[in-house]
Amino acid sequence: MEYNFNNDELEQFLRDEAEEHTMYPSEHVWDNIRVEVHGETSWHALTFGTLLILLVLTTLTVFNYPPKTIALKTNTLIQKTESVIDNNVAIADKTAVVSLEDQINPESITRRTLETIQQNLLQNDDQLYIERMADVDIVASPLNISPNKTTKEDISPDIAKSTLSTTYPTDNNPKLVTDISDLLDEEAHVATDKSFATSETRKSRLANKLGSPLNSNADADPSADGLLKDFAYQAPEKEKQKTRLEFQVYATPSVSYRKLEDDKTRVYYQSGIQNLNANINNFVRHTPALGFELGAGIAYNITPSFKIKTGLQFNIRQYYIDAYQSYGIATIAIVQNNHLDSVQLFSMFSNSNNNSNLSTKIDNKLYQISIPVGLQWDIINGKKFGLSISGSLQPTYTLNKNVYMISTDYKYYANGAPFFRKLNLNSSAEVNLTYKTGNVKWYIGPQIRYQHYPTYNDVYPIKEYRMDYGLKIGISTPILK
Amino acid sequence: MTEQAIIAGCLHNDTLAQRELYTKYSPKMLSVCYRFAQSREDAEDMLQEGFIKVFTQIHTFQNKGAFEGWVRRIIVHTCINFLKKYKKFNENIGLEYATNLQAKEETVPSIMQGKQVVECIRLLPIGYKTVLNLYAIEGYSHREIGSMLDIEESTSRSQYTRAKAMLENLLIKRRIIEKPKEDFNWLATFSK
Numbered sequence: 001m002e003y004n005f006n007n008d009e010l011e012q013f014l015r016d017e018a019e020e021h022t023m024y025p026s027e028h029v030w031d032n033i034r035v036e037v038h039g040e041t042s043w044h045a046l047t048f049g050t051l052l053i054l055l056v057l058t059t060l061t062v063f064n065y066p067p068k069t070i071a072l073k074t075n076t077l078i079q080k081t082e083s084v085i086d087n088n089v090a091i092a093d094k095t096a097v098v099s100l101e102d103q104i105n106p107e108s109i110t111r112r113t114l115e116t117i118q119q120n121l122l123q124n125d126d127q128l129y130i131e132r133m134a135d136v137d138i139v140a141s142p143l144n145i146s147p148n149k150t151t152k153e154d155i156s157p158d159i160a161k162s163t164l165s166t167t168y169p170t171d172n173n174p175k176l177v178t179d180i181s182d183l184l185d186e187e188a189h190v191a192t193d194k195s196f197a198t199s200e201t202r203k204s205r206l207a208n209k210l211g212s213p214l215n216s217n218a219d220a221d222p223s224a225d226g227l228l229k230d231f232a233y234q235a236p237e238k239e240k241q242k243t244r245l246e247f248q249v250y251a252t253p254s255v256s257y258r259k260l261e262d263d264k265t266r267v268y269y270q271s272g273i274q275n276l277n278a279n280i281n282n283f284v285r286h287t288p289a290l291g292f293e294l295g296a297g298i299a300y301n302i303t304p305s306f307k308i309k310t311g312l313q314f315n316i317r318q319y320y321i322d323a324y325q326s327y328g329i330a331t332i333a334i335v336q337n338n339h340l341d342s343v344q345l346f347s348m349f350s351n352s353n354n355n356s357n358l359s360t361k362i363d364n365k366l367y368q369i370s371i372p373v374g375l376q377w378d379i380i381n382g383k384k385f386g387l388s389i390s391g392s393l394q395p396t397y398t399l400n401k402n403v404y405m406i407s408t409d410y411k412y413y414a415n416g417a418p419f420f421r422k423l424n425l426n427s428s429a430e431v432n433l434t435y436k437t438g439n440v441k442w443y444i445g446p447q448i449r450y451q452h453y454p455t456y457n458d459v460y461p462i463k464e465y466r467m468d469y470g471l472k473i474g475i476s477t478p479i480l481k
Numbered sequence: 482m483t484e485q486a487i488i489a490g491c492l493h494n495d496t497l498a499q500r501e502l503y504t505k506y507s508p509k510m511l512s513v514c515y516r517f518a519q520s521r522e523d524a525e526d527m528l529q530e531g532f533i534k535v536f537t538q539i540h541t542f543q544n545k546g547a548f549e550g551w552v553r554r555i556i557v558h559t560c561i562n563f564l565k566k567y568k569k570f571n572e573n574i575g576l577e578y579a580t581n582l583q584a585k586e587e588t589v590p591s592i593m594q595g596k597q598v599v600e601c602i603r604l605l606p607i608g609y610k611t612v613l614n615l616y617a618i619e620g621y622s623h624r625e626i627g628s629m630l631d632i633e634e635s636t637s638r639s640q641y642t643r644a645k646a647m648l649e650n651l652l653i654k655r656r657i658i659e660k661p662k663e664d665f666n667w668l669a670t671f672s673k
Contacts, residue, residue, distance in 0.1 A: 010649060011617045013658070017598035018618045022508035023515055029529050030503055036529075037536050038496060325497070327486040346493045 048314040048369070049294060055312075056249045056296050242478040244301040248309065250474025252293040252447055256317040258286060258364075258455075261463040266333045266340055266408065280462060283410045284351065285322035289363070291468060292316055293449075297372065299476065305378040313372055313394065317468055318365035321404060323413055325358045326350035330412035332405075332419070334459050347412035349404065362404050362413060366455075366466075370396035370426060378434075386434040388443065394426040396451075405456055405464070419456040426451050430472055440477045447472040484548055491539045499536055506549065507532070510556045516602055516614050517560040531559035557619055561629050564611065594657060601651045609644035616641050 262280045297311015330347040333340060349362055374392025398420070405416035432445035447470045454463035482490075482501050490498020511528050518524035534555050542551050602610055611630065615621040616637070623641070627634040652658045 010645065010658075014598060014602070014613075014617050014648075017595045018512070018516065018602075019509075021512045021595040021599045023511040023521075023524075025507050025511045025525055025528055029507075029525050030500065032529050033503065033532050033536070034496065034499075036533050037494070037499065327482070327489055327498075346489065346495075348490065348495055348497060 048367070052294050052296060052312075052314055059247060059296070241481055243481050245479040246299040246301065246307070246309075246476045247296070247479055248299055248311065248474060248476040249296040250294075250443075250472055252468075252470040252472040254291050254293065254317070254447070254449070254468040254470025255288045256291045256319050257288050257467045257469070258319055259465045259467070260284065260406075261465075262408075263461045263463065265335050266461060278410075280406075280410065284406060286364075287320040287322070287361075289318045289320050289365075291318050291470075293468075293470065293472075295372065298479075299376060305381055307376045307378075308374070309376055309390070309392070310371065310373045313370045315368040315370060315396070315468075316365065317368070317466055318363055319466075321349075321362040321364055321413060323349040323351060323360055323362050324353045325360050326412075328412050330407035330414035331409055332414075332460065333408040334461065336459065343418070345407075345414035345418070347407070347414040349413040351406060351411055351413060364404050365400070366403065367399040368396050369399065370394040372428065374428070384436050386436070386441075388432050388434055389430070390432070391429045392427065394428060394449075396424045396426050398422050398424065403455065405460065406462060408461060416456055416460075419460040421453060421455060421457050424451055424453050424455075432472065440475050442473075442475050444471070444473050446470070488539065488542070488548065491536060494536075502535070503532055506552055509549075510552065512599070513553065513556055513619075514560055516599055516618070517557075517564060517611060519607070523563070527560045527563050528556070530563065531556040534559060553619075557615070558629075561611070561615075564607065565630075597655060597657055598652070601648060601655065601657070604651060605644055605647055609640055609647060612637050612640045613644040613648065617645070 260280045293313055293315045295311050295313030297309055297313075299307045299309035301307045325348065328347050328350060330345045332343040332345065334343060335341070349360065353359065372392040372394040374390055376388055376390035378386055378388045380387040401415075401417040401420050401422075403416045403420060404413040405419065406413055426449055428447055428449040430445055430447035432443040434441050434443040436442075447468075449468040449470065451466040454460075454465060456462075456464065482498070487498050487502050487505070491502055507528060510531065511524055514524040514527040514531070515521065518527060535552055538555070542548065602613065605613065612626055615626045615629070616623065621629070623634045623637040626632075626637040630637070632640075649658070653660050
């Protein structure tokens with residue numbers, strides 16, 4: 001309230017007040033700017049992890065379909081039915097398959113109901129028996145009828161003794177409703193007249209009763225098998241046999257170490273280079289960090305205990321660098337064409353704390369894809385437990401480039417992309433304890449992995465070799481044919 | 482971190498340096514945007530757009546003059562471009578408009594004075610406040626303002642005169658400034 005303005009004073013007042021005024025933007029503004037300038041941060045591990053999981057799931061699905069439990073159940077039922085048919089007149093074996101469906105059908109009758117029906121049959125009251133059974137749908141009833149019994153009265157007790165699986169007619173399966181008395185007539189006729197077995201009349205009558213079209217191919221085959229074909233009988237599938245191939249999937253949590261070697265050839269071209277006799281490993285503060293490998297592959301059994309294997313593997317290997325936030329120029333002295341040259345790179349991290357800079361940790365992380373090719377020897381191959389050793393060579397491609405390398409005067413860390421070696425070769429060796437559960441073999445054991453070529457190319461004089469020590473956990477399962 | 486180090490980092494597209502620059506200048510620049518904008522959301526959009534330009538065009542900074550001034554010019558131009566998309570700057574509004582503005586008559590504590598002044602500026606019609614912001618606070622000439630807003634130089638002058646009168650009324654009403662005492666008119670007194 002102390003101002004009395006003329007025009008210039010008002011402008012000055014406005015300027016002063018406006019300058020004093022500050023506001024703080026929301027955090028999302030910076031996020032949006034960062035995304036706009038640098039793009040979305042992508043996490044390679046997630047992408048490749050997802051791809052590998054998809055690959056593994058797809059492969060497992062392909063090799064395990066249809067599920068073995070269901071296949072086994074169907075097989076048993078069909079085999080049981082087949083054994084009964086061998087000694088008896090064949091009736092509607094299509095019902096063998098239907099019985100499986102009925103097992104899971106909530107409308108299936110209970111054992112108690114069956115017993116009631118059987119008791120009624122045993123009373124030998126034909127009329128009552130026929131009336132009751134006329135309303136019942138036979139779904140799985142291969143009958144044990146002796147060939148020398150020719151009349152309805154003779155075979156009734158046999159029917160009663162046989163294992164009937166019946167359902168009452170419903171709207172859902174009207175075609176299965178069958179008049180039992182007609183069937184009984186027919187069976188009696190079959191027993192007395194052998195020529196009936198091949199006649200067209202018999203086939204059409206049965207087809208009418210069971211509501212199923214007959215297969216014309218059965219004409220050439222008058223046997224029981226031919227008849228079964230008419231009713232879409234499926235012979236049990238042969239059990240799948242193991243091939244020499246195995247599918248393997250594994251994960252290896254590991255700890256990554258590195259070894260640095262400075263070749264110091266630059267010293268021959270320039271005197272007075274600092275740190276001449278120093279060991280570079282004493283100048284840096286690097287900490288091992290956790291990485292992992294995730295892979296899937298195929299193994300081929302050359303002999304029962306010796307196999308060759310290959311696959312696809314995703315690796316993350318990293319270590320931490322203790323550094324300080326400080327801007328500067330990292331000088332990389334290089335020897336090329338017999339003379340000393342240097343490359344200067346902008347650096348944000350110093351190796352020494354000369355100006356009381358903020359300390360920080362740099363994550364020197366590599367995302368890699370490799371194709372391991374190796375051999376495995378099962379030294380002990382017991383019923384349950386075993387022991388194996390294996391080794392592999394792994395051509396490796398590194399996906400990222402934002403790695404940090406130290407300047408040749410050991411003062412700064414700079415982005416090593418210009419010197420980075422994208423293709424490298426690793427080798428691994430491992431010892432595994434194995435445990436079998438069914439067709440699946442589990443294995444666990446220590447693994448060592450070594451990088452053969454330095455992380456950076458030959459121009460960069462400081463050679464970095466990486467080593468991973470990990471614990472491999474995996475499964476292998478034979479591929480069936 | 483020094484300004485030179487920040488600039489060097491930004492030239493290398495380093496996120497840490499960019500964040501440092503943003504943290505240093507964004508509060509003041511948001512205030513600039515807020516004076517031009519209709520809402521805080523608009524102001525933040527302007528700020529965001531402005532800083533993206535700063536980071537992507539930093540190589541054009543030639544170390545002539547203050548870096549803050551360079552950033553500020555980019556932000557102001559971004560604000561003008563933002564407003565140009567939606568607004569016209571040619572509107573003429575009478576001084577009566579100022580009397581209808583909802584400004585409570587109250588004594589403003591000095592600590593709040595800056596904010597109150599900014600709020601008063603924001604109450605002005607968009608054309609007025611834009612010209613007033615550019616001329617009185619940002620220091621552009623009427624010719625520059627005319628070319629920036631695609632209006633005549635004379636329009637800029639007249640709008641500024643009206644804007645200033647309107648703002649003065651508002652500031653007096655809010656007791657941020659006192660009404661100037663009228664000079665004693667000796668001639669008029671003598672003639673009576």
